[in-house]
Amino acid sequence: MAFSSETRHLRNYVGGRFVDGGRPFDVVDPATGKVHAIAYEANRPIVDAAVAAARRAVEGEWGRMTLARRRSMLVAVAEGIEKRFDDFLAAEIADTGKPHGLAHHLDIPRGAANFRVFADVIANLPAESFEMDTPDGGRALNYAVRRPLGVVGVISPWNLPLLLMTWKVAPALACGNAVVVKPSEETPSTTTLLGEVMSAVGMPDGVFNVIHGFGPDSAGEFLTSHPGVRAITFTGETRTGAAIMRAAAPTVKALSFELGGKNPAVVFADADLDAAVAGLSRAVFLNTGQICLAPERIYVERPVFDAFVRGMKARAEALKPGLPEEAGVDFGPLISDEHRQKVLGYYRMAVEDGAQVVTGGGIPALSGEAAGGFFVEPTLWTGLAHDARVCREELFGPCAAIIPFDSEEEAVRMANDTEYGLAASIWTTNLSRGHRVAAAMEVGICWVNSWFLRDLRTAFGGAKLSGVGREGGVHSVNFYSEPTNICIRL
Ligand SMILES: NC(=O)c1ccc[n+]([C@@H]2O[C@H](COP(=O)([O-])OP(=O)(O)OC[C@H]3O[C@@H](n4cnc5c(N)ncnc54)[C@H](O)[C@@H]3O)[C@@H](O)[C@H]2O)c1
Ligand SMILES: O=C/C=C/C=C(\O)C(=O)O
Numbered sequence: 001m002a003f004s005s006e007t008r009h010l011r012n013y014v015g016g017r018f019v020d021g022g023r024p025f026d027v028v029d030p031a032t033g034k035v036h037a038i039a040y041e042a043n044r045p046i047v048d049a050a051v052a053a054a055r056r057a058v059e060g061e062w063g064r065m066t067l068a069r070r071r072s073m074l075v076a077v078a079e080g081i082e083k084r085f086d087d088f089l090a091a092e093i094a095d096t097g098k099p100h101g102l103a104h105h106l107d108i109p110r111g112a113a114n115f116r117v118f119a120d121v122i123a124n125l126p127a128e129s130f131e132m133d134t135p136d137g138g139r140a141l142n143y144a145v146r147r148p149l150g151v152v153g154v155i156s157p158w159n160l161p162l163l164l165m166t167w168k169v170a171p172a173l174a175c176g177n178a179v180v181v182k183p184s185e186e187t188p189s190t191t192t193l194l195g196e197v198m199s200a201v202g203m204p205d206g207v208f209n210v211i212h213g214f215g216p217d218s219a220g221e222f223l224t225s226h227p228g229v230r231a232i233t234f235t236g237e238t239r240t241g242a243a244i245m246r247a248a249a250p251t252v253k254a255l256s257f258e259l260g261g262k263n264p265a266v267v268f269a270d271a272d273l274d275a276a277v278a279g280l281s282r283a284v285f286l287n288t289g290q291i292c293l294a295p296e297r298i299y300v301e302r303p304v305f306d307a308f309v310r311g312m313k314a315r316a317e318a319l320k321p322g323l324p325e326e327a328g329v330d331f332g333p334l335i336s337d338e339h340r341q342k343v344l345g346y347y348r349m350a351v352e353d354g355a356q357v358v359t360g361g362g363i364p365a366l367s368g369e370a371a372g373g374f375f376v377e378p379t380l381w382t383g384l385a386h387d388a389r390v391c392r393e394e395l396f397g398p399c400a401a402i403i404p405f406d407s408e409e410e411a412v413r414m415a416n417d418t419e420y421g422l423a424a425s426i427w428t429t430n431l432s433r434g435h436r437v438a439a440a441m442e443v444g445i446c447w448v449n450s451w452f453l454r455d456l457r458t459a460f461g462g463a464k465l466s467g468v469g470r471e472g473g474v475h476s477v478n479f480y481s482e483p484t485n486i487c488i489r490l
Helices: 044-059 067-083 085-096 100-121 161-174 189-201 219-224 238-251 273-289 302-318 337-352 368-372 408-416 431-440 473-480
Strands: 008-010 012-014 017-019 023-029 034-041 129-133 139-148 151-155 178-182 208-210 231-235 254-258 263-267 295-301 356-359 379-382 399-405 423-427 445-448 481-489
Touching (some): 012 044, 023 085, 044 178, 044 219, 067 161, 100 161, 100 473, 161 178, 161 231, 178 219, 231 473, 238 254, 263 273, 263 408, 273 302, 273 399, 273 423, 295 408, 302 356, 399 408, 431 445
Parallel strands (some): 008 034, 178 208, 231 254, 295 399, 379 399, 423 445
Antiparallel strands (some): 012 017, 012 208, 129 139, 356 379
């Protein structure tokens, strides 16, 4: 599969080779609305074969490999991605329509970085150890060794396809597991390419498997209900997480979920306003708002409210929508027409609920190929009640409601008044306030005077309906392996 002009065929990757079979389905380029690839939906026998291949890998060469060798395989995968950087870039851009610069700076480099980081993390783990008295006056030593879980199912979304998939695959492999990955049906290309890289670097057969398809009654459900899979790691919508939990319950699998959000940002009057406008306009509009960490509610202290809104409006209106490779384009389409209809429905709902539309609210006028793409305008609202539906439900679009507040207490209360709890972003130059408000946020990740600044060793995940568990650094290791305590009478 060279990522050039012709329609690509994305096959399932099982036991170290691409296999025939499965019902074909179209993969659409959201920037043009045109089909650019055909993927093959894995049926139950293909999923069974993938799980069996993964099992054999864990029990075979991969399971017996030294840590040093396993780590060097992870580094080889990172290098393999870098070697085919342009192919990954073209594949990610074709699936998502995102601007070239964004995929170039974020998605593909992070795909490689995820493998390097976990090759390091796994080499630097302390072993737990406790010495104890025995009832007869002797001594015993306890220590724990980590063992892989076995076969791990990875289910990933479409917004940052390579980044979010490798964020799970890399630590799972670092811990000695084998994986069966089901990428989003909207964005199957980079995961398929990773299969080619795995073969090229000599990864043992079955360590990495790819099954394409959908959720219910398709590859996703076959995987999450499979008795041979010991754990499911999932990123996506909260209600999909609930469905996966049900499917996984009869075989009591370990679960790690990174789910939806309705993230708040809080801008205090003492903030560096230019920095807040620059930081939050990036946060709201990057990847066309399709980042789980993006704020969709911005609370602004009243004295700086008007100036903040003016600044955000100017930034929104300076964005240039268009085809990914077009010069100056920094704003891509939404992932699908279906998602666009959902976002536009919320745009209408905001107006019905009394919003003043500061900017946007519709579809940009584009000509040429981009006219067939799934674009919407970057959109900002004021005048919405804090409990309006647009302020409560995740839109996953390039938009935010901007709401004034008068006291720190009120800001904290409104920010936390949500069933989600993924991320928050606080803007202030008051050091004590920054620490205080950050610690009061009911979220998994809180940034102060920044957003989406990532140290991959830190805990990442969501509170409340935004997730189950934490990944990142040792937190990933704690999910993808389990300790066996060994107690030795001395
Ligand atoms: N918390 C995070 O780190 C994080 C990161 C990125 C995206 N997200 C969330 O992801 C959502 C957007 O992504 P999406 O639309 O691809 O999510 P989604 O839940 O629709 O799909 C995610 C994946 O789950 C699969 N799936 C769907 N139904 C399934 C089922 N019943 N059984 C098994 N698999 C099933 C899909 O095919 C896809 O691969 C947003 O809600 C966003 O907030 C969260
Ligand atoms: O859309 C969600 C973005 C999640 C980001 C990460 O999981 C990460 O940076 O590791």
